[in-house]
Amino acid sequence: MPDAPLKQDHAPTVSPRPSACPGLWRIVSALDGGICRVKLPGGLLLADQADAVAEAAERFATGVIEATNRANLQIRGIGDDHRHLIDGLLAAGLGPRDAASDDVRNLMLSPLAGHDPSTVLDVRPLADQVLDLLQGTPRFHQLSAKFAVQLDGGEGLAMLEHPHDLWLSAMRLEQRTWLAFGLAGCPGDGQVVGAVPVEQGLALVRAVLGRFLDLARPDQARMRQLLEHCTVDCFIDGLGLDVRRDAAVLGWRRVAGNSGWLGAVPQQQGVALGIAPPLGRLTADMLRGAAHVARQHGDGSLRLTPWQSLMLPNIAPTSLTQAQHTLASLGLLCHSDAPLARLVACTGASGCAKAQGDTKADAVRLAALVPAGAPASVHLSGCPRSCAVAHVAPATLLARSPGRYDLYLRDARLPGFGALRGTDLTLNEAGAMLALPTEHLDD
Template structure:
């Protein structure tokens, strides 16, 4: 049985927001107006089936969502699914356990203003920003206007809808709070070159990598547009990602062709060094660029939240913030624009709802994929085992970050974690440590360990002076 199978939106009322759309990828049911393209990835207009029901993915622009939209997600999950919501490592949301009411659920979300203006444009809205974009004290520029322009082009330019649903762009403005470990097909990062604000850019990497070149900030939208057009001109059908193309087509040749298409020639960038902050700035209280204003960062346990957690956070955003929430690639959210004096009370309320707000909580440092309860490819119940491991780590006062993966696909982590457990059978894992130069999960350290054995080994490692 295949892992994912596209669902169909049926029974839409004439005149409703989705009337005329179908999610069916089977040729036996003809599309009415526009059909979501075949893909194993869930989307807003494409519900895919897993062991625990249908999955609908809601892509959030820059991770941002209003309190009213957050309540709509919570209500839809409660009414039409199993009440399980997931925060993803791309700062999006997923609803799991969807039953037969595909159409009503999606119509509710679209009615709340979630999703693109077209079905085909929904897949390609993969644009990552810092969750603190525009607010971070270390930002060089407010990157959000450029992000809005790029998102508009991704949704409206029909040719870009040919891009893979996984093709992704990152915009970085030098914020201290930024996910720099996820690789993107295209990345841009603000920098000053001879007193002028520029965008360094690169392909199939992240802002910690050496850039290809840089362009003036005002050329950023044109740059992304031309990169995507050139990629589609050069890539074969089997080259869905930028790394696939660059494996055969040198980056220098790509840059040469790109230069011919741009109105302003890119310039070399020497001595590139993106500032990297290793503090857990996505958790707890942190100051913003506006004096007296802070944000509170939190994560959902193992990326899972329920409708009460989401609606409760939305109420806090209304009562103490600006009515917005910003989801993060650490599978959590920020409540921005709080008064500093209100932050302790907001944290207390979040913790009462079930959110994790401190890096001293071991569970805040553990991530796990869906596991065998929801995915037939998983070899273990990673969510259950993750809770067990977190309890052990809390007792041992071990501060390592751990990733549990039910199979080699690594759905829960888009980067190499310091410690990875790869399931081999129920309750048993191979243990990997991240190591420079090692591909995949890193260096294999031990095989076929129980969770108790993993806990003991990590405890001994944390106590070792070497």
């Protein structure tokens, strides 16, 4: 992540909140120019808004657009005209006209929220209320620009591994819908700390955020930092809510769903189409093309996903093949068996001063070396910060110098990237090791 804001010469485009995180109002510097992050409400991007992002990337930057692992978009390579870029994005309805309100719009949903066949609860109405709460409550603007909330409706297509400061997951218990919740974790880790009736979901979010701000010191920007000095029991006791914490709640576990997010994805009615830009990078033409397909064959909307990809909901089944052909012709990945669909890479040395390798270019080379049957996801990270992936991938290649990597395999018993399986590997050596069955890597 970039280190410092670019110097601004127009007061309305300057965020007064100190942070190294890019935002709509805070353009931060990198080796390849400025970065502007567009935080989308629950990942939702209307087709006209997609066109506006594409135009802004072409007019005011180098045309590079990235899909992030928090279901947002960011424009890279921005030049000096910050004012007109931001004004154009605001005119398209892509953020509030207040920097502090924009910073706290960190709310993740399933890209098929409200449409997934496995849905326990359509969380979109609650998501709208939570976003209004975050944006409209001045006190909550004190939260870090990284402080994040997840609403999980029980969808089959859901990211369950990304850590959040607060997560809520719909559950059925005693013929009633509840919201199980956890702190400083994710629905997939099994660390449920309580539950409230679904009707109290907004009150729970308000209480947790308020309690955090009551207790956290200035150096405790994230929930995990606070919980190093405050027990979960103490935190919950001060919420002022009747939180259910019996064995049925604390023993509940979120069941993982279907992990397929590329190609045709079933909905409650009809089908959605999952597509991915290679290594998370879109050109303006790719984004415009996706918007065109969403209008012509879908409902005119796109959903960003936490897999650095896009979902086009409500595609007419008779149009699926034509839509895939159109998008594939633009260079977008439409099938999970595409070699690059199994690789994730950070910006790398071409755009980030901290990176030890050109991870994007190396990933393209590695794609030809890693066969089918290798770990489901291989993550190339230019440094230990792991900006491209918020959770630990099955396999991680950590750059140590240009073209050379250390190989780790995920191991729940170990911290960080997992078990170190090879050091100072060339791409050919890494590809050969990843081609081996997992049991051989364990030798």
